[in-house]
Amino acid sequence: MSTVVDVTVEPLDLPLSEPFEISLGVQHEASNVLVTVETEEGVKGYGEGSPLPPVTGETREAAVATARAAADIVEGRAVGEYRDIVNRVRNTFPGMVSATFAVETAVLDAFCREREVALSELFGGTPSPVETDMTIPIVDPETARKRAEEAAGNGYDHLKIKTGNDLDADVERVAAIREAAPDAALKVDANQGWSPKETALFADRVAGQGIRLELIEQPVLASDLAGLADARRRIDVPIAADETVFTPQDAVRVVREEAADIINVKLGKSGPLAVAEIAAIANGADLDLMVGCMLESSIGIHTSAHVVAGLGAFSYVDLDGNRLLAEDVVESGEGPIHDIGGPGHGVTPDR
Known part of the structure; x- marks a missing residue:
């Protein structure tokens, strides 16, 4: 060995x-x-x-x-x-x-x-294409509209919208994106920016415009597990826990407190082996799984994609970090599909 x-x-x-x-x-x-x-x-x-x-x-x-x-x-x-x-x-x-x-x-x-062997095989599956969403950051409505149009034109069927600074502006941004990409599935990520009450108000206002959201991610402070559970009770939109969950123990606490419908795992928070443990906890508790990323190159993104392909357990995939870079460490595509291969994660950086 x-x-x-x-x-x-x-x-x-x-x-x-x-x-x-x-x-x-x-x-x-x-x-x-x-x-x-x-x-x-x-x-x-x-x-x-x-x-x-x-x-x-x-x-x-x-x-x-x-x-x-x-x-x-x-x-x-x-x-x-x-x-x-x-x-x-x-x-x-x-x-x-x-x-x-x-x-x-x-x-x-x-x-x-x-x-x-491919990295995905450590987690139970062979490499297969993985489809990601595209994230639209906190920008003005017109810029959001243009980014949504561009993403839809590049084949993205799933969009993730950053929110959490100003409730009125957040609602306007979501409405602009829905207008620009009427067929796209929309997720919202507040990155801890709201209270439970603000989360409910946002959800009501968006629903009032006839906009359906797949989920709202981490609306309250990561440490406020009770607030996360409160937000979940207030609205019909599924709640995803992100920054609240770094370890398998964190996932168990979310399950016990009935604080979320979805757990968003990131290898950048937990690492590949612990992500598999968290996925098992979520599956056992009948919670949906989402995988997210940081601003990583193809090295980190393809590592996450291998875990997704290996476990086959994720309902939502947010692995667009390398799509936001001016230049990746290897040649990579621009669309929503990550074509992964091996051996390992298959990426040898051009240094």
């Missing part, structure tokens, strides 16, 4: 094609982390993390430092012991989710590449 002989960590700066605003702030570039694991057989595995302090609690500098420190745990270990390696890394650096995601992915990728 081959061992890891080297772990390298470097910053990965990825400018966005346009500014990306959510209720937690504006991003002009993705300040990511790239981890490369090399085995004694000369096989390299790649992992990426996309730290965002308001969500992951990490700066990029802290994530780089953590990933470099994690090399002491990974080097000298057999890649086939990936589960124990991942547990040790995550237990040693609790809360450093972007850094540990990058390390975990690189180890899993190296393991699969050595065995010439």
Whole structure:
């Protein structure tokens, strides 16, 4: 069984094609982390993390430092012991989710590449195309209308709309997008920007315009589980928990409090192995599953797509991070379909 002989960590700066605003702030570039694991057989595995302090609690500098420190745990270990390696890394650096995601992915990728199998096979399925939505950030109604028209023209049947700053503007943005893309399925993400009362008011006003929403994602503060449950009781639109759920234990709490209809997992919050555990909890509790992403390149996005293809358990897919970049680490398409392959996650960055 081959061992890891080297772990390298470097910053990965990825400018966005346009500014990306959510209720937690504006991003002009993705300040990511790239981890490369090399085995004694000369096989390299790649992992990426996309730290965002308001969500992951990490700066990029802290994530780089953590990933470099994690090399002491990974080097000298057999890649086939990936589960124990991942547990040790995550237990040693609790809360450093972007850094540990990058390390975990690189180890899993190296393991699969050595065995010439696709990453999805670790999760029970073969690689298959994965369809994503397209996210429209917090912009004025006219810009939202143009972005929705462009997305629909590029084949996107599912749109996700960022909200959470101003209720009136949020309603106007959704209405403009519905007008521009009348056949698209719409999701709304408030990124913790509302109270339960505001969530209900928003839902009523949107419904009053004859607009149906697939779901409302994380309307209240991540720590306000009672508020999330309150919002769910107030409205008919399904509620998705996102920032509230990082760990399987968080998912159990959501189930016990009946706080959501859907759990949105992100590998950037939890890592591939824990996402599979959270998916099992959601399935056991008869909750729907959504998968989301950070502003990741094809490395992180294809890793998530492999988990989606492997588990086959997701009703909603939001994996458009690399579609928002000015330039990806490899040539990638512009439409809603991620064509994934192996071995591993199948992405070797052009560095």
